[in-house]
Amino acid sequence: MKLGVTMFATDLAMPVQQLAKAAEERGLDSLYLPEHTHIPVSRRTPYPGAADGELPEEYKRTLDPLVALSFAAAATARLRLGTGILLAAQRDPIVTAKAIASLDLLSGGRVVVGVGFGWNVEEIENHGVPYGRRREIARHHVMAMQALWRDEVASFEGVEPAWSWPKPLSRPPVHVGGAAGPKLFAHVAEYADGWMPIGGRGIKAALPALREACEKAGRSMARVIPFATLATREKLDYFAELGIEEAVATLPSGPADEVLPVLDRYAALLP
Template structure:
């Protein structure tokens, strides 16, 4: 199981010093990936409920994902750079492709493109994108990205966008792995049909495995090998002695849940420690503690033939 970190991006960690330090030190510590999210605003009276309850107050300050990953690219040499997840419909495909390809180009081919639909109709309205029809727009965006990342000259015709026959360069070092987010059955089936992996959250294990079976069945029905897909779980724990894992609890309790998730098939963990850490140093200390516990747990699973 690979272990990644959410790159500093919001609240007290929305600073160049935090992005640079955590990126540099996580790279030297051997973390597998650094991942950035995508938020535009915190509505005072949101039309839609935040998936985990109340939107965190720290999300009032949220840095651009492309910018923080560009900084991370300049501070690192080996860690993968991923998005978990970009709200793909907010961006015209040529703009999205350019931003992602720039990060891939500047990092020497370390990009992992993670895309989702988002959940906030308020943010869609602010971005000037219709909330209705977003699933069809999402599929068209995926189609356009595949074309843009293909061989030049490229062209694309759709009712939403027209790309005249053009050279669009640079190209990514290789077609970036495309991880898709979502929990509803249509989203899970889309992942199986056309994704390279599933971006999920810290769900109860039976729910997680049931959804993963849907992804794998969809892959098989599309003539794809489900064993080639990756399940990537993002955990946003609050570290406390009086918690309820997986959302809160001690490092040991959260690590136990994550080890169980690995046993159930999760290939990579993304730890977002910005909700609980009080400083860059605290975040890195917590990351090191999780890394030690989860690496030890992974060795145990290997010895038991489960990884």
């Protein structure tokens, strides 16, 4: 079982380069960083992670994940570098494809792209994206980036045939985050390498539907990477029984004296 970690990287949290170095030194496999470009103060959309809808402070202070991961790359040699979750509908695909390819090249092929659709209506709409179309737009952006990474002359809807270098050293795997369901599994089966369920609850019950979606698309079963889970020995053993080979554990968004003890506990779970 490979075990990675994720943390809200902010201006108040443990510096990313120090976190990345500490994770690699402890034998952890990956570091994933989330994305929120901004949080409109209207707060029309309640935060879904709390009963009172109150938004944690770190959401207002999140670093750009690709910039932050470049510092993590420079501080490490083998740690995989992931976005968790990149809000693909809110990003220009040409610029983002270039940034990801550059990071992958400079890091020696260590980038993993976790993508999602977003939940904060006003944040999404501020990017000119209608909330109801965010899945369709994210799909288009991801597939456009994949064409730019793959093809010598890339073309996709809305852009004339174009050159774009550098190419990634190895095709960055794309994993889609979100709750189980036919819409999400259709996205995974069409253009992604894996599914990143948040927390990990309900995975066993969802696996048959994911397998069916992949079979319908004529492809092999997608990987499953439980994301932002509170890792324990029992939980990791349960994931392994389901055939899952990788999980990503959550860290507090705080200074080193809060983060490192949790990192040590996770490292103790490694074989």
